[in-house]
Amino acid sequence: MLHQVHAGITTTAQGPTTNLNYSPSATRFHSNPDILGEICEYLSPNDDLEDLDSAQVIEGRQNLAWLALTCKAFLEPALDRLWRSLNTLYPLFKILPAFIQTDGTHVLRGTITPEQWDRFDWYARRVKKFCYTRDPDNLDIAMHVYFRMAQLRTSPILPSLRHLYCPEISQQDFLISGVCLFLTPSLQVLEFHKITGVEDKLSGTFLHTLWNDGAQLDMIIFKGSGLSPGTLDLILNFQSLRSLELTGMGPAMELDWLKKIGAMPKLDDLALDFTHSRIDVVEEDLGFRGLKSLMVTAPLSFARSVLPFIATPHLETIVSVSCSDTQNDRTKFVEEVVERWGATLRSFSLVHLMSSDNIEEIQMVTLAPLIPLKSLNGFRLEGYSLDLTDDNIRILGSAWPNLTKLLLPFLGSERVRPSIESLRILRELCPKLVHLRLPLDSSDLPAFIPQPIAVPRAAPLPPPPEAVGETVPAAAASSSSSAEAPAGVEEDTDAMMAEDESDSSLSPSSSTSPSSSVPLNLPPTGAPFNTEGPFASSSSALPSSSTSKTTPASLKKSSHSLQRLTISTSDDSWDSRDQLHLARHIDHLFPRLRYVSSFEGRDEERWTHVHDIVQAFQTVRNETLEERRRAWVV
Secondary structure, eight states: OHHHHHHTSOSSTTOOOOOOOOOHHHHHHHTOHHHHHHHHHHHOOOOOTTOTTSHHHHHHHHHHHHHHTTOHHHHHHHHHHHSSEESOSHHHHTTSTTEEEETTEEEEOSOOOHHHHHHHHHHHTTOOEEEOOOOOTTOOBOTHHHHHHHHHOSSOSSTTOOEEEESOOSOSSSOGGGGGGGOOTTOOEEEEEEEOGGGHHHHHHHHHHHHHTTOOOSEEEEEESOOOHHHHHHHTTOTTOOEEEEESOGGGOOHHHHHHHHTOTTOOEEEEEOTTOSOOOOOSOOBOTTOOEEEEESOHHHHHHHGGGBOOSOOOEEEEEESOOOHHHHHHHHHHHHHHHTTTOOEEEEEEOOBTTBOEEOOGGGGGGGTTOTTOOEEEEESEEOOOOHHHHHHHHHHOTTOSEEEOOOOOTTSOOOOTHHHHHHHHHOTTOOEEEEOOOOTTOOOOOOOOOOOOOOOOOOOOGGGGTOOOOHHHHHHHTSOOOOHHHHHHHHHHHHHHHHHHTTOOOOOSSHHHHSOSSOOOSSOSSOTTSTTOOGGGSOOOTTTOOOOHHHHHHHSOOOOEEEEOOOOOOOOHHHHHHHHHHHHHHOTTOOEEEESTTTTHHHHHHHHHHHHHHHHHHHHHHHHHHHHHHO
16 A cells, blocks of 8 residues: 555656645645644654554555645655655655566566656655565565666665664575665664674675765664674774664674774763673773763673773663672662762663573662662663562652653562552552553452442522512512522533543544554543452542532643553463453553553463453543534534
């Protein structure tokens, strides 16, 4: 569908023309690029290069294609976003008449005129991100097409490309050397994954050519193994580099090279894997004076030896990934990080590469130095075993109210784990939380008891005049027999309609996909717990219509913004009714949730079912609010 809407939007490089006469206000609207850009951005799909074939992305692209056909003012901004990210050259190839299909295989035959190249370039210049991987099975494109394109082109095939991502650069069943088609001076982000020693020279040639052509790379990510020191030296040519991540390249890293990396003036984000590195100990200054984010994959003792020689006074993010550590190393590491960068630290991660016979125990007291850091917005603990209670969750939530990401380790059913109450605690204490990973104990789940609907009570009518000895005129007596509803009822009705309208207007679609089915602001589905049970809370009490009034602003304030909930536990036994109750709890607490998932595939089917139930609740609520809104308008 992508190539069809792309190739059918316009037939000339200048785009369609129109003879419509606009009013002055319409002219101001259509001539404002900021307004047009915001509208197109709202309709734009996710730019995740690993998820470009999802239904959500396809729907977003179709909407942008329709918008581009609406009027000339929307043409350019809509097409820019429609073509911004690709994971195949097929849509561009389809623009060329010489690209034909014969016996089920696409080939490139014939002459391509300058006018056809102009039309090709009119679209190609809009591509900013590209994922180069094997073409889908349903697209049989002959290998010679890529060679012919390289032969026919004297300029970059994607002249405005900013981000090139190769999820698997190792040579298998597709033309990896075709990556050279995407060499362009405009490139800023380069990602090569699953590198092997075979691709060492190809990677080095790619880097050297970019540097020779004047590319100003901002980010380099190399993951795999087998790169030589000579290839790593080529990274030093890009003095404008801001972010560098090397995974699996420990054997190629040397101390002199590390010091040269530390001298790069703009580098503020560094992630290095020292596994099998020939650097045994660090005893001299490494530089890195402007560093803000540091990730070190190495034994924790080595990471501790590196920290004193990192010159930056403003570190905001630190991640330690180790396969070997001790309780003393962990305690000292936390203390040293807080002592050195406590005033600037915003995110802390401690990850242990766990194996079946190497499970490390950690105590909550080890994390105590982090508790005073009120500005912390990210915390990750992974690969460790501990007992984790609701009180522990309350301490963390109270200490770090600005958390946007809280990732806690996987814990089996043999450990003490937080209950469903911990979700309510985090909802109240961490209103900015977006991603939560929690080893939730769902073995003793309380039933979800919905809150009764509060019906406004009318004010009592005054006693009839006859009761106080007054004479009542006939007309007045007639009118008093049909008493009007008190003002309080009308106000409450207005408030309820404001609630419906504020939510439904933000959620016009009733699809079950996360992007279209999750309203931006919805009231909760009901009280989460039995108000007489052990989980009773003041929040379950019915509000009085005389003292509180629902408004769109209060609803927006009370609706939590959590987007992703990952459950990092397994082995709890529950039936379908338990799944339903759990989904109700989750939906009530986090009505804007997009994803419920398992950790590393554990109990995946069960948590996928819970996710589907939560999505169903959101869809039904969305449709109901939309029906109410329409009924009120009518």
